[in-house]
Amino acid sequence: MPHSPKVTVFMPVYNRAVFVAAAIESVLAQNFDDFELLIIDDGSTDDSMAVVGRYDDPRIRVEHNGQNRGIPFTRNRGLDLARGEYIALLDSDDRMAPRRLERQVTYLDCNPQITTLGGWVTKVNGKGRAVRNLIKPLHPDELKAWLLFRCCHANTSVMARTKALRDLRYDEDFAVSSDFELSVRLSEKYHAANMARTLTLMREHGGRITNSSGTKVQTAKVRIAERQLIALGVAFDEEDLARHCRLMRMKGKEWRDHPTFLDWAEGWLERLQRANARAGIYSQRALASVFGQVWFYSCLHASGTIGRRKALSRFTRSPLRKGVSASLIDNLAFALRG
Template structure:
């Protein structure tokens, strides 16, 4: 492929168990003008043999003699990619046949969008979980303060975003280098997700995020901390722990936790109203979403949680059905 529209970059390291499914999910795309750039990162299993068994001109194989790590492999893929758009797919995940077609269409029609992900469905050890990522670009940028609203195996982006500003995966953020990159790029372009399940994300015991969980938590916090510093907020140890838990969707069923979470979220809101770091009303809507889930995780406290939820100014920025849902959950505990 001399002039492909899309370069699909697939890093591979000892992925023989799932590799064939990943490769064929790209070869079977309805969109045809792509190259599949597979980088074999020093695999010691049968991965290279599996790749070389395909006789398809759209496949381009690069072999690393030794394992260099995911971030370096992805960066090599950026440099080697020939196309206008770069799409990512890990060797244990699967793309829906319409994925590339849908994403190319969106990027072609919306030049203001620089990065496009999709909704995701899990396969493997925990099947059929649906990850409905946000689609509003302002909301996505604001949510970066708490977590990564993109699945890397679903992402397609404009190559020029990376090479013109020298934006690469930072080796200092493993294995959250993708979260770090998306957050940096959110200041350069708009980001969206197609609200359709076009990516299938495999959950299994040997994936990088599980094997390096502690390192990932540290890197995730580093991305979040630099955003808090942009707000010029001095945070306490308690506030740090509250933010990390809220960001990881971990909520304690205690009055103390709910109270501290409310104070921290309101502090973020107040500071942003003064500093104008994040766009409104998206930022307050993100805070309100987290506030709802904090309280949902504490419905066992009954009337205490309901009273704290209702008395917080953030409640005013949640949808009415959430009020009804939370009240019903709390009243059941209250009466029991």
Template sequence: MKDNPLISVVLPVYNCGEFIEEALKSILNQTLDNFEVLIIDDASTDGTLELIKKYKDSRIKIIEKKENSGLIDSLNTGFKISKGEFIARMDGDDISHLRRFEKQYEFLKDHPEVSACGCWIEHIGAVKGVSKYLENHEDIQAHLLVSNPMALCATMLRKTAYSSFSFRSDSKHYEDYDFWVESMWECQVHNLQEILYYYRIHAYQVSTKWKNKQIEGDQQLQLKLFKKLNYNERMFSDSLIRKLIFSNESFRLSEFKKILQWFNVLRKRNLEYRVFEIKAFECVLDKLRRRLVRDTFLTNKRGERNFKKRIGLLLYLSSSEKWFVINRKLREKYKLIFKSR
């Protein structure tokens, strides 16, 4: 291994013996091979470490932790001791496309203003599918308001750009999302519009076991981002926003009216403060509003079946939203009529 590798692969592992060899092979066989592999073992008990030690590749450096101290500690250790100009994240149960490093490095080399380069990911294992993340920084940044818009495990980063950031100990189970929320106003990001990473879904992974904790953390981060727009938090309380935006709870007419006011206030505040790029922010607000309308009038997710109440709610919608709801309801009615014939 070279003393000054171009890339440091930060690979935290804990009891992933079933998948670690496939993960390691996808790294060691990359078309761009100027890298070190920092494997931080979090006191595995399933033979993971023994499988790793079978590989006699000089690019591999193993850090053995005597006690299990968690993923955040492993990530911070890996980022701190990395020697590369770039850091490529990877998880021990996933697979990287063999040209992933090459393509992400080439993009970062050609775009010095960009600090991190991600990609689309394909889900393998228990759940199939593809996560097609947004491409440009402004859209990715605005999308932080509704979900984690980049897979950190599939990202390559400039080490110097992120030297002042770390994974916070109080962000356990949502540390990736928190990392982006903290850094994205200083570091520009980009997602390549192709699948370069294969993310494994299985019952033993942290994101499956701690799903509820992760959702709670995600909501805290989203509230924090909305508050960048400096709206009146007494008028628009966290409990109101959680109820109408983050849950499927039933709500009162007055609450529905107030959350529509909140959308308008956010739009005006962003025009004033320019926290988010205008067009990207408008897209996110429209998405949130459409979801609220759909869940209230079309899916029955909130268990709202009171006809008079629905008519009352309908009056507060825009003309286009009213037409959307009425049109969908008429289509549903016609389908039922024709089906019964």
């Protein structure tokens, strides 16, 4: 009978011959060693599998799809083949930070109420040099509320309880953003968190799926947001939905092109708060915290169009501002506990 490790590290591979060796070595270098590294080749046409074949380590398992089936199919196959109690995700062009496995296993063992655990990510360029850090929300209630606007896990940093992911699985209708879609469904049954530590070094390059599928990603996010808004019971039309999905991506010129957007944003966030007061889907405190931050950045980004004084006045006069400090307090307390 095959050994059942504590962790399955799952790495889908498709044409990553240049990067996959660094990814594998970052796993093999972990100080926690009760793992298997499950690599599934999704029909690579380059030398990826030749590179993988250089590693002679009994913890490495290699499977093949035979042809390119796409990331959600491959992820579901990974869930089916995983032997570990926990599954740790790593993209084949990224690297694990030292002690990542140890830290996440310890956390999940000590916090049985948490099902999905991510962390912070450092983006690196093609030469491996740090470019910037991605800071994710920490507290489970706030993380769930942020899902109304964006995915709150860097998928390549996630460790989760295998059974929970296997029960819900990735939706293969989402060729892109399947991780975001699954996170929303997981949030309906389970709790998730992020560690205040850098767990993964994410490589930025032109071949990343998110860099090459912009329109598809935005279409998927509209579908995800629409389902959440329906569940919340808020009335909306197509323009509200489009604006909701644009809210966190608005930049300077866009505010000039949409001079009434700030008025809509304030009214929309207040409508969502009232809808949640009836539906009870999200913690009101966490929702106020998230909306306070969204309102702050909306006013900040609009300041180039309406002027700093007016933007500051709009921010301070709105009841939405009250949630900003709650976010900082909650995240600090959660980080200290974790």
